[in-house]
Amino acid sequence: MGFGHSYVWPLNVITSSFVPPAESSYEIRCSFDSTCPPKIQEDHLNKIKDVFASENPGKIPHQLMSLLEVFDRFKIDIAVTGESGAGKSSLINALLGLNPDDTGAAQTGVVETTKEATKYQHPNLPHIRLWDLPGMGTPSFTSKSYVKTVNFDLYDMFMLVISERVRENNVLLIDEIEQRKKPFYLIRTKIDNDVRRKKSKYAKMRALDQMRQDCEKNLKEKNLDRHVFLVSAHDTEDYEFQKLMHTFTDDVFQLRAEVFSDFLDKMLHGGWLRARYATNHIQQTGKLETEDITELQNMCKRTGFGAAKVRDVLEALSHFQLDVAVLGEMGSGASTLVKALIGLENEECGAADVSISNPAMSLGYPDVRFWDISGIEAVMDYSMYEMKQGLNSYDFYIIIVSDRQKARHLKLAKAVEELRKHYLFVYTKVDCHLQSQSDLCSDETEILDELRVQFMKELKMANLSEQQIFLINSLDRCAFDFVSLESALSSDLNTVRASAFAYYIARTVREQ
Numbered sequence: 449m450g451f452g453h454s455y456v457w458p459l460n461v462i463t464s465s466f467v468p469p470a471e472s473s474y475e476i477r478c479s480f481d482s483t484c485p486p487k488i489q490e491d492h493l494n495k496i497k498d499v500f501a502s503e504n505p506g507k508i509p510h511q512l513m514s515l516l517e518v519f520d521r522f523k524i525d526i527a528v529t530g531e532s533g534a535g536k537s538s539l540i541n542a543l544l545g546l547n548p549d550d551t552g553a554a555q556t557g558v559v560e561t562t563k564e565a566t567k568y569q570h571p572n573l574p575h576i577r578l579w580d581l582p583g584m585g586t587p588s589f590t591s592k593s594y595v596k597t598v599n600f601d602l603y604d605m606f607m608l609v610i611s612e613r614v615r616e617n618n619v620l621l622i623d624e625i626e627q628r629k630k631p632f633y634l635i636r637t638k639i640d641n642d643v644r645r646k647k648s649k650y651a652k653m654r655a656l657d658q659m660r661q662d663c664e665k666n667l668k669e670k671n672l673d674r675h676v677f678l679v680s681a682h683d684t685e686d687y688e689f690q691k692l693m694h695t696f697t698d699d700v701f702q703l704r705a706e707v708f709s710d711f712l713d714k715m716l717h718g719g720w721l722r723a724r725y726a727t728n729h730i731q732q733t734g735k736l737e738t739e740d741i742t743e744l745q746n747m748c749k750r751t752g753f754g755a756a757k758v759r760d761v762l763e764a765l766s767h768f769q770l771d772v773a774v775l776g777e778m779g780s781g782a783s784t785l786v787k788a789l790i791g792l793e794n795e796e797c798g799a800a801d802v803s804i805s806n807p808a809m810s811l812g813y814p815d816v817r818f819w820d821i822s823g824i825e826a827v828m829d830y831s832m833y834e835m836k837q838g839l840n841s842y843d844f845y846i847i848i849v850s851d852r853q854k855a856r857h858l859k860l861a862k863a864v865e866e867l868r869k870h871y872l873f874v875y876t877k878v879d880c881h882l883q884s885q886s887d888l889c890s891d892e893t894e895i896l897d898e899l900r901v902q903f904m905k906e907l908k909m910a911n912l913s914e915q916q917i918f919l920i921n922s923l924d925r926c927a928f929d930f931v932s933l934e935s936a937l938s939s940d941l942n943t944v945r946a947s948a949f950a951y952y953i954a955r956t957v958r959e960q
């Protein structure tokens with residue numbers, strides 16, 4: 449019996465696209481019973497159940513983890529290409545969130561600037577390598593030899609950058625990309641230049657419309673349906689730069705999964721020559737280390753995984769929702785913390801709209817559902833077994849430390865550790881703590897350091913493995929440890945995703 453059945457543990461949750469079933473006890477079951485809403489849509493789940501139907505569920509997590517560990521190290525290469533001076537390097541800087549003068553930024557200029565392909569790592573997309581290619585149509589990179597010289601075969605996707613208008617060279621590049629059956633975006637940049645002198649809103653709209661039509665006409669003539677974005681690398685808040693970023697972030701997991709499964713297909717089922725060619729390509733481009741390729745081959749032999757099965761697994765993974773429980777006492781600030789994490793201001797539209805059975809979701813944490821669970825004091829009398837039962841349907845936990853005397857957070861953390869899952873400690877309303885200590889004549893840093901030291905002592909005494917606490921004020925995301933909380937959370941959620949998925953699949957197969 450989970451404590452959800454005898455206790456109504458208030459579950460306050462915010463906006464989402466998820467619509468819960470209309471059952472009166474839903475919020476109870478969802479907070480403390482292992483029947484959280486499905487983490488994968490039914491069609492994908494059914495597919496994956498078929499894939500593993502004849503498998504011993506006990507072996508599934510290990511099999512999946514060894515596949516996903518290799519997949520996690522798999523990199524893909526995106527080339528930013530176009531004519532000389534089109535604005536390729538400037539676009540790369542905009543994608544990386546850098547100014548041209550920042551360290552690590554791509555060099556930009558009014559004369560031929562990029563002379564060799566240069567690799568850039570996107571800070572939030574660790575598996576993606578962006579390549580700034582030299583421009584086409586200069587004496588060193590003539591239109592005729594360009595594709596061969598920069599070697600288009602090395603890249604998995606292209607961002608074709610054009611400025612002013614679509615020229616013959618651009619059409620040539622489209623043909624070369626198409627011949628290789630690689631995806632691409634057509635990015636019309638320097639839009640700010642084109643609309644600067646347009647006085648009225650109407651004239652501006654008309655110019656934008658004409659530019660879009662010019663790009664689309666060339667694609668339509670070739671029967672191609674590709675994304676077109678009108679952007680300015682100098683004004684990333686305007687035009688379609690944000691749309692480009694979001695589309696790219698959404699597309700890129702799928703693309704990586706396709707490139708990976710395609711490689712497996714060639715390696716496992718392509719015949720000796722194709723397999724050797726594909727393996728060399730993956731090694732030479734550094735998409736995987738040699739040991740990973742060997743591990744992948746052995747794993748496929750051991751488990752009988754083929755490319756089609758891997759494709760289904762990765763497809764299900766791309767739809768998998770991670771559930772994060774934000775646990776705190778009544779009034780500890782759990783709701784405010786959830787709102788801050790998903791980027792809603794307290795008074796913002798949607799923030800006040802707290803319903804009892806929707807998880808909070810945000811673009812900042814794709815495929816993560818935050819469950820706001822306050823009122824933990826009500827369940828502290830329950831046994832460790834019951835507590836674990838209740839917590840088990842979540843994948844990750846943020847434990848709010850509010851009343852240190854009662855040490856409830858320690859008991860919760862113990863339960864999470866016994867489930868072999870991960871959590872973070874957060875001390876909210878640290879600004880109030882500072883105010884209450886203001887008569888001690890210590891400075892702010894001393895008070896905060898003292899708080900951390902005391903807390904570490906408690907953790908040590910309780911024999912807990914977590915060694916960090918984030919001191920935050922949820923109403924001010926720039927203050928105290930909020931930024932480091934966000935980056936620790938992103939990195940932890942990335943780490944737990946694969947194992948949460950593997951165990952969820954095993955559980956689902958076992959239950960069917």
Ligand SMILES: Nc1nc2c(ncn2[C@@H]2O[C@H](COP(=O)(O)OP(=O)(O)OP(=O)(O)O)[C@@H](O)[C@H]2O)c(=O)[nH]1
Pocket residue numbers: 531532533534535536537538539555556557558559560561562563581582583584637638639640641679680681682683
């Ligand atoms: N107004 C405006 N100028 C831009 C934009 N993007 C690039 N530029 C300018 O265009 C010039 C060329 O930009 P780069 O980014 O160096 O172009 P590139 O395609 O990398 O050039 P090469 O490497 O020489 O082929 C620079 O002076 C940039 O400041 C934009 O969106 N708006």
Ligand SMILES: [Mg+2]
Pocket residue numbers: 536537538555556561562580581582583
């Ligand atoms: Mg350049």
